[in-house]
Amino acid sequence: MKSHARIVVIGGGAVGCSAAYHLAKMGCTDVVLLEMDELTSGSTWHAAGNCPTYSGSVNIMKMQKYGVELYGRLAEDVDYPMNYTRTGSIRLAQSDERMFEFEHVKSMAKAQGLDYEIMTPNEMKDIYPFLETHKLEGGLWDPLDGDIDPSQLTQAYAKGARDLGVNILRFNRVTAIEQTPNGEWRVDCEKGSITCEKVINAGGYRGGEIAAMVGQYIPIVSLSHQYLVTDAIPELEALDKKLPLLRDPDDSYYLRQERDGLILGPYEWKATPHWLDGLPENFASQLWNEDLERIEWYIEQAMARVPILEKGGVARVINGPIPYTPDGLPYIGPAYGLDNFYHCCGFSFGITQSGGAGKIIAEQVLEGESEWDMWMFDPRRYTDYGTQKYVVDKAIEVYQNEYAIPFPHEERPAGRPAKMTPVYDKLKQKGAFFGARGGWERAVWFPLEGDQRPEEQTVSYIDDRRNWNKAVQAECEAVRERVGVLDLGGFTKYEVSGPGATAWLDFMVAGKMPKIGGMSLSYFLSRKGHVMTEMTITRLTEDQYWLISAGAGEWHDEDWLLSNMPGDGSVEFENITDSYGTLVVAGPRSRDLLSKVTRSDLSNKAFPWLTTQPIEIGFSPNILAMRVNYVGELGWELHVPMEFLGHVYDEVMAAGQDFGVADFGLYAMDSLRLEKCYRSWKVDIIHEYTPYELSLDRFIDVDKGPFMGREALKIHKDKGIKERFVPLIVGTSIAEAPYCSPIYQGDDIVGITSSGGYGYHIDKNIALSFVRTDLAVDGTKLEVSILGKRYPAVVGKEPLYDPKNLKLRDISL
Template sequence: MTQHARVVVIGGGVVGTSALYHLAKLGWKDCILIERDELASGSTWHAAGNVPTFSGSWNIMKMQAYSARLYKTLGEEVDYPMNYHITGSIRLAHSKARMEEFAHACAMAKAQGLDYDMLTPAEIKAKYPVMEMDGIVGGLWDAHDGDIDPSQLTQALAKGAKDMGAKVLRFNGVTSIKQLPSGEWKITTKDGAEFVAEKVINAAGYRAGEVAAMVGQYLPIIAMQHQYLITEMIPELAARDEKLPLVRDPDVSYYLRQERDGLILGPYEWNCKSDWHDGIPEEFAFQLWPDDLDRLESYIEQAVARVPVLGTVGVQKVINGPIPYSPDGNPYIGPQHGLTNFYNANCFSFGICQGGGAGKTIAEYIVHGEPEWDLWGLDHRRYTVFADQKYTIEKAEELYQNEYAIGFPNEERPAGRPRLKTPLYEKLLAKGAVMGARGGWERAAYFPRNPEEAKTKLSFHRAEQAWFEPVREECQAVAERVGIMDLGGFSKFIVEGPGAEKWLDHLICGALPKSNRVTLAYTLTPKGSILSEFTMTRLAPDKFYLMSAGSGLWHDMDWLTQHLPADGSVKLTEVSQSASSLVLVGPRSRDVLKKISAADFSNNAFPWPSCQQIEVAGRKVTALRVNYVGELGWELHVPMEDLVHVYDAVVDAGQEFGIRDFGMYAMECLRLEKGYRSWKQDITHEYTPFDAGLERFVKLGKGDFIGRDALVKRHEAGEKERFVPLIVEGNTADAPTCSIVFKDGEKVGIVGSGGWGFRIGKSIALSYVRLDLAAVGTKLEVEILGQRFPAVVAEEPIFDPKNERLKG
């Protein structure tokens, strides 16, 4: 007999049961969780159970803080007692840079209402008297941190869900998943039971890749071996009235917390190991790998030196269990690429502290269509075809080794690269380019004057970074002469057909471009928030060329595909790898092009912003008179097979004008001066176009479009925030993302992007601030790495406000 459900959740760990619980809380009670073994039999049961709120990400911090709040009251709410100890935690710092990282996290946490504090060595000693303080310069206190019993937590979530009407089916693994013509999913289990569900959540932990394979998808996931040891009873701890706080020593790379009257030590070792490259054993559940303490020897020695009582007793138990890792260590939460009504909530390397917030988020995706927080950085679609198993293994191991590494700006880690590259890759390397990968695509980050200068030199302070002086010269070349950049990796689509115009007009909130013209266009969520940004060009009355962020390829492809009309009047073709974009910009860019093309590049013949099909150096290219740096210039969209030829011709023609290659870091500095928004950094689905200062791209009177009614309602209710550029004074480090903006000691805003503008010689922080403080000239403060600096709201754009250089 086939059973029906609104949602089937596959996997009964903390995340799966949290998803079921939160679905029921939102009123979707006709839901079933299917677990192949007992609840918590995957990574959950052997997890250390730490519950930090700390994160370098604003929204991951929100997600973890939500978990901590939920766990405080869950046991009482569902009448299932749990062992949850809120002890607080200390993170140790051995360097000034680590303290700066902590100060930034502390500011974020306080802005979210979390009780964080910076600690002196003496304050650390007072909270942790059995610690030796040699080499410690300070630390960070998180009052909300602690530990919980993972299995009890899982059972409590399951009980809460069942009490509200949801069902849990154990010891019956899923063997088949097929989508029906209705769009529903048919799930078959090991004992032959069949379920038909509107939606499916893959919450199968380290087996999530197996579940994805059942629906023809590859999920970049690998199991890492994570070891921790539990000591015998320590008399000094048994004599204490209170548990010691949890300690993390990120500069050494371990955590240490009290477990009853002993200690748990868990390192993230450099000599790490991934496993199950050829598949997971069928019967692996509630099992562990043999311990391998030799890999942990140096970490144990350093932890004993820091907390000597650790070395006074023996080891009672060693846990060596599988933890799922993605290439960047972040989980997968959200829709599955290429499918409808199929979702991910898996690959959690920190599942206990994130489980509560993850369940909330995936339930909101399903019930409301979008979650409260924009968690694009946790969407599996951030990885496209480039993330195969080899890449996943290499990046996961690199991440594990750097689990506690300082989050410096512009660190380009090498593992797993290169994956996607244009034909210019080797030529740019030969010129000394330092490369960076974005969305899998290799792009030049900057060109050092001397390759030796390219050696890693990491700092939060701009002048201490290896790229700063070379990027100054690149920006100068763009502003005064001419620069060229190979910008491969845009997401590109051709939309054509008799229904193309009507369809696109319904998708975007603004006006469509006229013939051979270019515009920015925004798609919205049904709630009126910004979903995606496209550079849209009309190539013909019924043919359009769309470009969006390279990292958003599958995100945008899914949105476009799922909204295609059923009558076949619109044809959508993805052409991202067919061409690259040569960005040629600067006051002499027109002079360069005139030497190698017969086209007329004058303002009358080729105005800004427009498009023409032209020949450059004898090759056909699509030329757009737009760019992301705010200077006279063109984007030359060149077929990959012609890219080297056209690039060489442009560079040769540009020699007399002082042409110079420039990279992503220069482009970033230049776009900040123009206030050009960055997708998922400055604009997210938490903001409307009116919040983001993009009302010029909204046409409420044009007729219906997706999100219009919600946008009108929100706009009529009034915006509370506004996107503005801030000029910051006196700072040697530019504002990291999510730095906090203050007025008279009160939090009034948050930074999206920060950096240095070489053309204006000032530090810029593109920010959302309270609406009443958004007027040009308003004086504010921005907290950067623990210190507040004066800032003032500037006119937008800061540089060339009348766009005279673009139109020159």
Template structure:
């Protein structure tokens, strides 16, 4: 157990596989004076009862990278640390019942190939060759992953622990943490064995992470599901096949039914993810026990019976197996099923590594990512998919439980690009939500905010089922086209609640801001796009900067970026400056299109001749409005920023005045099409820490004459050496679907880049994508191919600027 040290550089709370992996990777990074404390024995939480599957499959680039790293690490870990492990690399089959599922698999094969993973698709006949006990009469095909398999979770944890200890890190078992407090610039972690002082702290407390989070004033958005899996006795036919072939059967996942089935010794392990699922410890009459170490829930087989029966029909030899035991244990869930991995929102020098639904397969990569956050303040891969700051103040307990159960019940569901999951909504609505709903708005949620995706008309199919497709030609297509054409030919209005807003002021604010961004700070009365880079020159965030006075600014950024950008700004804020988050006080509407000035002329008291990238205080229908001369749609237009109480009156006035000019409300699907035609980048799609400012083609937003700004040295080195890759605009031969993000870009037989976003451009009449590709290929006219769902589709580079209105004449009109 050991004695508790008085001090450590980092304290990790929680001794599951993720916490121990974090300790190991910190030690690998040279931070050996770190301590992990665990209230019981290592693995006592969710790790000990985990099934131990190690897939690399993910439809998300960063999570695939994290799981790929884990699998690579585990294959050499036993030898590296000198600790034997049962790790069976068996390969796996994911069965597809539908063409849509095969498309998902084809997309993932392309992503995997780009990461160097030999994933491939199999025909039904090839499935039988790999797994002779599977019935394939109704199967379209399968995804085969040769690196999938299973590992003993306890042995994996102990191997990582041995590696950490050998490097000098300390593990204290049977040491229960009971609180934390800030003392100057340090954290004091209170335990039943005394106190330990540390510079940084990591919450890796598994399903108890919410309890730990409250010590830091943090409500961790997570809940606990019970997950059952069944262990079956020996099946003679399986034993005979395994002995004859000298290996185990590949792990089988029937994702459309929602279970995995793998060989366990000479029997089977069956794990369903049932839609009739159960949450635990979420009501007053079901509190979390004081100690649930190495414990399980009672069996609850009735709710998984239909899936078990289906598995027995799919693999008939399973009917011959006797049931040995049922494992029904707690698994933590964040609302979207991805872990919480990274800085703890609003809390200095504190991090989260919790809510791991698939902790075994992600632990290796999670330890690497966490160690990078702690030691460098940045990670190799952009990890926004797991960043705790992706959630803000909309994740109350009801929302978290509803979304967690929805995610569990659809664990293997396809995430179609235009499908909006309905549970736990709405959380945040605009001041004119009811008005736009009455106009036919079909909503999706962004950072909790309900936003119109498109506007339906009577008779349109607005069912959830209609959105479960990869195709572009759903019931929304004609409406999106009409919305884009209205913006092109007349005017459109987009209700855009939730922009993150920060007021910055104080003596020296302008000079401080100049050192934070790569470009120039706009003059008073002007606005500009500002890019924040990290020390490696990579893109951290993008903000619109409105200069209100010499040392007073309004910073506007993406709705999802609210806590991320708040923490970035506060973490670098100079003494004497004041930053206020005023996000909830304001709303925004975008009025854009060639008739937008005429619409405003009759209802606004404003100077509508002010140029592009100007802003002013004005009135519309007698209500105060900040008019900002900018349009993400790439047409003449303004953003109308209003206080919440004034928003309905302003919207009504614009709608009434616009009726004679062809004004039409439009949604986010149309805006995405319009901005991609203009080559405008979107945060965490085209702009992320996977790319530098120069790679993203934002050279014009870099002011090299400034003596200093964050990332300047790294960007200067890259400028002198030449960028190796560059963001470009591509035109792709038409297909019925858009290119998904991270679709490989090919030249001949070599992958030379990836798409970052794509949409049909209704103004330019074609399929348009933004893509990062090898710099020497980014010149206009280069012919390439984009891999879309397994098909290499011809594409041509159009350059790095707009396809629509390249001279910005319409924008500046």
């Protein structure tokens, strides 16, 4: 056994072996893979092996497309035969809303070079003759879907990795992991110890055990997933080719031909977690006892849909563990707070995603970032609220809704409420509907005063089917015409200070630093010149700063700052997120309101736009008031010590009665920020783009001196910027443009939307988008595909509302 390697991969399933293979393909062959049992143990060996490209996320679609393309050539590339069959697949739709979903995904897929087709019930029956078409509206055809032998796939990765020089050690359980004083990692195994520069945790459903060895808890739980395999069915024995894979998402199961029988795999409502007190030591290639009562209803639905299923007796039942995270997505990326330790585990669909996962983790480990922005997989997306109870509650919910329509604005209830500000109960008493953002409960909308609170929030792709449009419109009117108050719990806040703070921050950001008492919107770039994060930097004194960023990015941004901190002790860092709450008070009457509750001078001369001052309200001293907001009006963000937040809210709301004050929620905030063309982190701002693609040129100063990513940014600019961020005005009020809707000029796809919604004040449908640079000109006429239909769109000039920022600055023409 080697005593040292550059990289150690822990876990020999499909994902771990793919990681080793991709590392070697990128030129890093000093890799050791450790597996406690045989390769393919864990979830890999008993996986069904389905390989869809379908996803509601464009980057997951990209990684799964990469995977099926890889599987088509891998056997030849590594000289290892595999059973891989592309049969295509049909997804059934029992409602028009499901058809809307299919239309959107079809359009999104087309922009990625995938040719999905919408099908009628008769067309589906033509290629799947055993299908009963009752209650069907239509379906979706994915020509690249199919299945692969999971064990053969894993062995092919392993052979390819070995041939390139990777050392794979089976039956060698990891027993401990410790970071050495020089920053390397020592991995203790049953057969010895190995030191390395970097570790990848690819432990599958044992990923939590590996994380615990380095003192971390990652939210992951093993659920029992069953599928059954039938005996031979005469009708299938008579076929000359394999049936397409069939999925009925509305009844939550898939049906796939396996030799001359069928595999039925349901995602049932009685999702069952296991091993909450710890995993058994030697469970690797075992299964649990069958529990067909749990899936009896699904079997009946499948037999009604495909009656020949009833003719096949049950040959065997597979009931094995698969890992689930709170959102059903895996962990791929750096571990929070640790240098050179990465997670690549928690895959519920590890076979189809293993190819892309290997590519992504290899790029992150060797190059610092992957080609695609995979924030939805980042282990740091869950912070301290990601406890065992949280993951169990959410994982059950995800499993139950595995095939559910991913409606925009759907606020699912499991795992909530987790984190609440002192204002939460006050807003709840007002009838607010809430959503969880970064674990924090935030009001999303308020029923109109005098109306009975609806039983629930309706979700739909079609605007006029939602029951909150008028309420959100009223909230927007309050902010634009009077004054609104928003409780923005969980805004990420850091304090940075020390004699080296100014020079360090100046190097970290691509723009100019603020003066004392001022603030600036700043962009932190990777070494490749891509935007890693956005923060508002407020300069309190010569060498004391507050940095404020998105609530969901707390651990991501903290890691980014600390991993690039100078090692000389000249910069001090403190995460103060939980110490302060944030109230946004915005609107043309916001100064009048706040002047009633504070003695501070809030005039333009005393308190200009983009400045900050401490103020006092009621019993609360030391409120840091910032004259800035995300909705584009005269207004302030009040960063209040958490223990005073409820009291300050009451004071503000009482004083605002004379000015028509109203609470507003996140849906209104989103509409208002779209009118101002303000970007949203990890929605519009992703690390695949430089500031130039994001049309953030005004925030960049390449002549200020050295900063991270500066030279790479110059190279990007010299090569030419191929696309630009622009607002589109869309000529329909039927529906918003969903995330990643393709944009057309004639028959050519020339861009894609990043976020969309209705601007209630300007009374227009807005789609923030990336389009080809030559078309990113005010007035250019294009089309946007929304739920399968193209609608006229015109490029606007940002911002769409208050283009000269006169409202923000509170000055008249």
